[in-house]
Amino acid sequence: MLRHLSIRDFVIVDQLELEFEAGFGALTGETGAGKSILLDALGLALGGKAEAGVVRAGQARAEIVAEFDLPADGPLRDWLVEQEIEADDGCVLMRRVIESGGRSRAWLNGSPVVLAQMRAAGEWLADIHGQHAHHALLRGDAQLALVDAHGGLAARAAEVAERYRAWSALRRAREAAEEGASSTERERELLGWQVSELRELAFDADEWATLNQEQARLAHAAGLIEGSAEVLDGLAEGEYAVVPQLERLLGRVAEMARHDGQLADVQELLGSAGIQLDEALHAMRRYRDRLDLDPARLAEIDQRIQAITAAARKYRVAPDGLPELLADSVFRLERLTRQSDPEALAREEAAARAAFMGVAQSLSEARRKVAAGLSAAVTEAMQSLAMVGSRFDIALRPVEEGCASGIETVEFLVAANASQPLRPMARVASGGELSRIGLAIQVITSRNASTPTLIFDEVDVGIGGRVAEIVGRLLRQLGDDRQVLCVTHLPQVAAQANWQWSIAKETRDGQTLSRVTQLDATARIEEIARMLGGVNITDTTRSHAAEMLSLR
Secondary structure, three states: OEEEEEEEEEOOEEEEEEEOOOOEEEEEOOOOOOHHHHHHHHHHHOOOOOOHHHEOOOOOEEEEEEEEEOOOOOHHHHHHHHOOOOOOOOEEEEEEEEEOOOOEEEEEOOEEEOHHHHHHHHHOOEEEEOOOHHHHOOOHHHHHHHHHHHOOOHHHHHHHHHHHHHHHHHHHHHHHHHHOOHHHHHHHHHHHHHHHHHHHHOOOHHHHHHHHHHHHHHHOHHHHHHHHHHHHHHHHHOOOOHHHHHHHHHHHHHHHHOOOHHHHHHHHHHHHHHHHHHHHHHHHHHHHHHOOOOHHHHHHHHHHHHHHHHHHHHHOOOHHHHHHHHHHHHHHHHHHHHHOOHHHHHHHHHHHHHHHHHHHHHHHHHHHHHHHHHHHHHHHHHHHOOOOOOEEEEEEEEEEEEEOOEEEEEEEEEEOOOOOOOEEHHHHOOHHHHHHHHHHHHHHHHHHOOOOEEEEEOOOOOOOHHHHHHHHHHHHHHHOOOEEEEEOOOHHHHOOOOEEEEEEEEEEOOEEEEEEEEOOHHHHHHHHHHHHHOOOOOHHHHHHHHHHHHOO
16 A cells, blocks of 8 residues: 655645555545645656656756555565565655656666556556546447456457467468569578578677677787786886885884884785785786787687678678677568468468467457446446446447457447436436446446555546445445545545545745645544535534534
């Protein structure tokens, strides 16, 4: 769960340090006070897209740090180990810095990461449902993605997409081969010569660095030998060598230190210097012993370098790019060879189609089971949301030749009343009905998700009264097993929360800033009363607010 959120210079937030609790928490306040800003900041910490405009006016950068509990075991811990990111402190620390110029940087447990890594970790930690999430559910792709996510079918869906792409590529290759196999023969011949020549060169990128290093050493061997002798002469073998002089001075200081203990530090420093000089002397002697003059080897290396540079010039690449050129040429040659045989391509295409259909049919069967269960659960939830007699169904429409998403598309169907037939949700649901249906879907799918923190940003727009109280109870039930955060304007929802924060704007030093207050029991009554009664809060309103809180 989310433990701590630190925000610096983000939009109208100058500095906030927030400690979060378990259960269901409500974030309330006037419109524009900054409630959604907190969730936007958290979204950036989880790897969301950043813009320069989020940095508070006049500041160089914005910084967001979010701390989550790290489960003792599970996929996130395994993923962190795979990414070589520290995972031993029982927490996940996500830090994001956005500079005023638009540049963004991210860290995960102190290690710099790219945003793709940040988002991957964030998917295991928190799930944010935005205020317009129910509108996204009108799109077929979003509906299909929700069914797959709810049923844990995302990996199988990815495999189906990969199989479809492989089949499609072979189909295009077969069609191209049938249109003109002869046009590729000349290109195949040229590639064959190129592959043969590069393979005969037998060059890899590591060899290039080694060759240049060895050439430099052999070409300057005489100078290196002379320099080694000069260094050894100065260290130990010359008339004024440093090592013997240092030993003599060290002996003199040691004799003096017997009479004055203040020289002990000088004696220790000279002793350390002597040890290091001795190590340098032995290392230099070993280096000199390895040096040799080998004209034959130098000529051999020069010839090899010339052959490599000649090939690089011929194919217009850098020398260390020759291995990549060879790999690319081999791939192109193999592809052209396949294209020259339409019958072989047709057999490969048929095999790829069969492989696609096999995994797609398995995925389709799983989707039907998930769709049936989710349809029943959402229908049941709709009854409690003032939609008695309504029905919800997920239809799977077959796609004859298949597509990247499988052999069917998904469509959400709704009947708002018992007497009405099922029709596409986008056509029959009013704004209020769509909000309730969307919320029911989000709450139900969240129950089966493994994400420990669920965040709802004004998803209760378009509802009120008794329905709002039911929504609050649903969120509170979710809070029994997860941490649930909800930005809301509805007192019926906020009253069901285990804890509540109030977000307000205030003016400090001529600047409009956001302030967050953790509400105690008395303050919650005042805030719920404000949400109920507006500007003029009466004792009756406060009494009503207290009653709502007592009925949780």
